[in-house]
Amino acid sequence: MPTVLAVPKEVAPGETRVALVPEAVQRLTKAGPAVVEEAGAGALARFPDPAYAAAGARIETDRAAVFSGANLVLKLQPPTLEEIAWMRPGTIVIAVMNASRNLDRVAKMRDASITSFALELLPRISRAQSMDVLSSQATVAGYRAALIGAELCPKFLPMLTTAAGTIRPAKVLVLGAGVAGLMAIATSKRLGAIVEAYDVRRAAGEQVRSLGAKFLELQINAEGSGGYARELTDDEKRQEQEMLAKAVADADVVITTAAIPGRRAPILVRKENVERMRPGAVIVDLAAETGGNCELTRPGETIEIGGVRIAGPLNLPSQLPTHASQMYSKNLESFLGLLLDKSGAIVPAFTDEVLAASLLTEGGRVVHKPTAELLAGAK
Numbered sequence: 001m002p003t004v005l006a007v008p009k010e011v012a013p014g015e016t017r018v019a020l021v022p023e024a025v026q027r028l029t030k031a032g033p034a035v036v037e038e039a040g041a042g043a044l045a046r047f048p049d050p051a052y053a054a055a056g057a058r059i060e061t062d063r064a065a066v067f068s069g070a071n072l073v074l075k076l077q078p079p080t081l082e083e084i085a086w087m088r089p090g091t092i093v094i095a096v097m098n099a100s101r102n103l104d105r106v107a108k109m110r111d112a113s114i115t116s117f118a119l120e121l122l123p124r125i126s127r128a129q130s131m132d133v134l135s136s137q138a139t140v141a142g143y144r145a146a147l148i149g150a151e152l153c154p155k156f157l158p159m160l161t162t163a164a165g166t167i168r169p170a171k172v173l174v175l176g177a178g179v180a181g182l183m184a185i186a187t188s189k190r191l192g193a194i195v196e197a198y199d200v201r202r203a204a205g206e207q208v209r210s211l212g213a214k215f216l217e218l219q220i221n222a223e224g225s226g227g228y229a230r231e232l233t234d235d236e237k238r239q240e241q242e243m244l245a246k247a248v249a250d251a252d253v254v255i256t257t258a259a260i261p262g263r264r265a266p267i268l269v270r271k272e273n274v275e276r277m278r279p280g281a282v283i284v285d286l287a288a289e290t291g292g293n294c295e296l297t298r299p300g301e302t303i304e305i306g307g308v309r310i311a312g313p314l315n316l317p318s319q320l321p322t323h324a325s326q327m328y329s330k331n332l333e334s335f336l337g338l339l340l341d342k343s344g345a346i347v348p349a350f351t352d353e354v355l356a357a358s359l360l361t362e363g364g365r366v367v368h369k370p371t372a373e374l375l376a377g378a379k
Contacts, residue, residue: 005033006035007035008066015315020037022054025057074093076095146255157170172251176198205217255284271296
């Protein structure tokens with residue numbers, strides 16, 4: 001069967017992005033594959049159906065037919081149980097699966113003989129950087145987090161000299177200097193704030209300083225594998241808390257971005273830290289989806305405690321769906337460059353290290369060992 005790529009409409013609550021934008025569709029169809037777009041799939045990201053049609057896609061109004069008529073399905077969110085039921089055995093689906101939180105869907109794909117690739121499992125190597133959806137979407141989230149902080153803060157962020165006097169700049173503290181944190185730092189600096197940042201990885205200090213922010217340092221090096229931070233020891237956590245308590249109390253806006261893959265987000269801002277903050281201070285917790293870096297965060301809500309506003313936004317990239325979709329689509333194109341040969345056909349074996357690392361299910365089994373172990377333990 002010739003390669004047919006499906007671009008379905010995302011149905012997860014609050015999801016406004018689309019996996020493939022018209023510009024990418026045009027390039028892919030020229031290379032050989034046919035593309036079927038579900039009617040309205042790109043509407044919320046401001047990519048209308050006529051743009052897909054002009055790029056060479058066929059518009060399909062029957063949702064079930066979008067899935068059953070394709071051998072390669074491109075998504076952002078993991079497929080629903082209903083969507084999996086529509087796919088034929090051997091269909092390939094690519095998405096951010098968040099497998100540990102969607103074991104029922106993984107089991108359904110296994111039992112339906114669906115081949116799935118989880119983009120969050122991509123190896124952190126240089127040749128996979130162009131496919132790194134976690135980094136591209138974290139860039140969007142970090143930018144948006146800084147804007148949320150500025151919006152909720154009752155102060156100007158920049159210094160202003162006016163006839164009514166001089167306004168001192170606000171102080172922004174960013175906890176976690178990964179991709180999202182660095183973008184939050186850069187955006188806050190552009191808005192004119194004084195910015196401080198902290199990360200348990202010493203190597204992050206150079207990047208923070210290059211953006212014009214002050215790096216808060218402890219004599220701790222928590223560099224872990226794959227560019228992530230390792231979990232701190234109890235003594236290291238105590239040292240960290242003592243330093244952060246003062247920095248949090250002095251900040252007008254605190255943006256937290258710390259995450260550990262497959263684990264609950266570490267608590268960086270405790271209840272007593274919030275109690276020491278000034279009325280009008282703001283916390284924007286980017287780790288809300290995995291429990292939150294602030295002890296008081298309520299995922300999906302913005303609350304106020306003692307005059308301090310705490311925002312726990314979910315799926316921030318969907319608040320900027322046009323550029324988030326463009327970046328995700330480009331990541332997918334790079335990934336498809338490994339999955340499809342020069343004629344546009346699906347490669348017969350997934351031996352490439354990037355494909356092998358991100359392969360979740362194939363041939364009626366769960367290939368990714370940690371997920372297989374979780375499923376076995378859930379029985």
